[in-house]
Amino acid sequence: MSGALTFHKAATDPNGPTRLDKAVRQNPLFSEAGLSERLFAHVFKGLVYPQIWEDPDVDMQALKIRPGDRIVTIASGGCNALSYLIADPASVEAVDLNTAHVAFNRLKLAAATHFDDYETFYRFYGKANDKQNIAAYQRFIRPHLDATSRAYWEKRTLSGRRRISIFSRNLYRHGLLGDAIIDRETWDRVHAILQESPRKRAARTRAATPALLKGLLFGPDGAAFSPTHTRKGDRLYRYYVSQTLLKHGAGSCPIGRVPAGEIEAAVFDQLRAVFRQPEIVAGTWEAASAHASDITEADARAALQQIDPLWDELFPAEQARIVALLIERVDIGTDGLNVRLRMDGLGSLAREMRAGDMGAAA
Numbered sequence: 001m002s003g004a005l006t007f008h009k010a011a012t013d014p015n016g017p018t019r020l021d022k023a024v025r026q027n028p029l030f031s032e033a034g035l036s037e038r039l040f041a042h043v044f045k046g047l048v049y050p051q052i053w054e055d056p057d058v059d060m061q062a063l064k065i066r067p068g069d070r071i072v073t074i075a076s077g078g079c080n081a082l083s084y085l086i087a088d089p090a091s092v093e094a095v096d097l098n099t100a101h102v103a104f105n106r107l108k109l110a111a112a113t114h115f116d117d118y119e120t121f122y123r124f125y126g127k128a129n130d131k132q133n134i135a136a137y138q139r140f141i142r143p144h145l146d147a148t149s150r151a152y153w154e155k156r157t158l159s160g161r162r163r164i165s166i167f168s169r170n171l172y173r174h175g176l177l178g179d180a181i182i183d184r185e186t187w188d189r190v191h192a193i194l195q196e197s198p199r200k201r202a203a204r205t206r207a208a209t210p211a212l213l214k215g216l217l218f219g220p221d222g223a224a225f226s227p228t229h230t231r232k233g234d235r236l237y238r239y240y241v242s243q244t245l246l247k248h249g250a251g252s253c254p255i256g257r258v259p260a261g262e263i264e265a266a267v268f269d270q271l272r273a274v275f276r277q278p279e280i281v282a283g284t285w286e287a288a289s290a291h292a293s294d295i296t297e298a299d300a301r302a303a304l305q306q307i308d309p310l311w312d313e314l315f316p317a318e319q320a321r322i323v324a325l326l327i328e329r330v331d332i333g334t335d336g337l338n339v340r341l342r343m344d345g346l347g348s349l350a351r352e353m354r355a356g357d358m359g360a361a362a
Contacts, residue, residue: 046100047100047101047104047174048098048100048101049076049077049101050077050104050128050171050172050174051077051078051079051172052076052077052078052079052080054080056079056080056083056084057083059080059083059084060083060084060086060087065084065087065089066087066088066089067087067088067089067090068088068089068090069087069089069090070089070090070091070093070317071084071089071091071092071093072093072094072095073092073093073094073095074094074095074096075094075095075096075101075102075105076096076101077101077104077105078094078101078104078105078108078109081094081105082108082109082112085189086189090317091317099152100152102149103148103149103152103153106145106146106149107141107145107149107153108125110140110141110144110145111124111125111140111141113144114140114141114144115136115140116140118188120136120140123136124136124137124167125171128166128167128170128171128172129167129168129169129170129171130167130168131168133167133168134164134165134167134168137153137164137167211227211238211240211260211320212260212264212267212316212319212320212323213225213227213240213260213263213264213267213323213327213330214226214227214320216323216324216327216328216329216330217240217263217330217332218329218330218331218332219242219244219253219254219255219331219332219333220253220254220255220331220332220333220334221242221244221253221254223242223243223244223253224242224243225240225241225242225243225257225258225332226240226241226243226246227239227240227241227260228240228241229260237259238259238260238261239257239258239259239260240257240258240260240263241256241257242255242256242257244256245257254333254334255332255333255334258332263332263337266337267323267327267330267337267339268311270337270339271307271326271327271339274339274341275304275305275307276304280304280341281297281300281301281304282297282300283343284300284303284304284343285297285299285300285301286343287343287344287348307322325342325345325348326341326342326345327339327340327341327342327345328340328341328342
């Protein structure tokens with residue numbers, strides 16, 4: 001299984017109405033429809049769907065989800081987004097305008113990943129009315145939650161209770177809709193997927209992902225290298241092959257083909273070294289500050305330093321996006337590699353890292 005599940009909240013303008021407001025408010029305030037819209041928007045800012053009732057089996061049949069597919073879906077209660085993992089997609093991106101739903105789903109994803117057994121998960125989400133659930137949250141979920149979701153669940157309401165306490169007081173009386181529906185077979189399959197490391201899941205989807213250096217790799221004669229692969233039994237072998245070799249045959253160029261894994265690793269090793277160079281840090285800061293004046297040189301340095309430890313946790317599609325953002329061209333010769341960087345891309349990545357956007361697909 002290879003699926004990566006990520007939950008996102010749609011971005012908002014801090015100086016203007018939320019996207020929820022913009023999406024819902026279509027009529028004058030004092031019209032019947034306008035009042036109804038504003039009531040809905042107000043209610044929808046809280047937890048509405050602890051679970052959803054649409055049948056994911058019907059969804060998967062209708063969508064014909066296949067291994068390697070990439071899915072974008074509304075997060076809602078998260079039941080269907082999690083169920084789609086069983087079809088072995090490369091990724092599931094779940095998006096919602098409602099902050100509560102995003103926090104709810106990130107909590108559910110952490111629970112499915114880090115609870116030791118089905119019984120604990122069922123007590124937490126099926127019964128959802130046991131004081132032991134709070135201890136389970138503290139031990140198994142809290143250490144793995146992002147800061148935004150953790151802050152949401154630990155915020156106190158007007159009653160003085162933390163939001164997470166609804167899992168000890170019948171969760172389904174606090175959301176507007178739903179009772180939990182999950183069987184052991186579904187739990188076992190989803191839990192098995194989420195227990196696999198991001199690096200292994202990434203390896204499983206590599207064949208279905210655009211090659212990391214596609215369109216960027218050139219040989220000593222200036223000819224482009226194209227990605228290709230062969231199979232021997234169940235094993236996949238990836239290569240980059242010179243267009244000169246393809247057109248003119250063996251012996252027509254000094255480097256005809258290179259193993260994809262080795263050349264990709266070599267390129268990233270060069271990037272690691274480059275990211276530590278003071279002139280690259282300074283150039284990144286200059287490029288980033290042209291679009292965000294409050295970014296400091298220390299921010300740029302920290303952003304570049306974060307890429308290395310995060311790299312192996314990213315899925316291939318995100319790695320390919322970052323490589324395309326950072327690298328203009330890679331020239332391969334008999335004496336080594338030359339990597340030409342995009343300074344504007346480094347600046348864009350620094351802004352992303354500072355905003356905390358990269359690494360969400362891991």
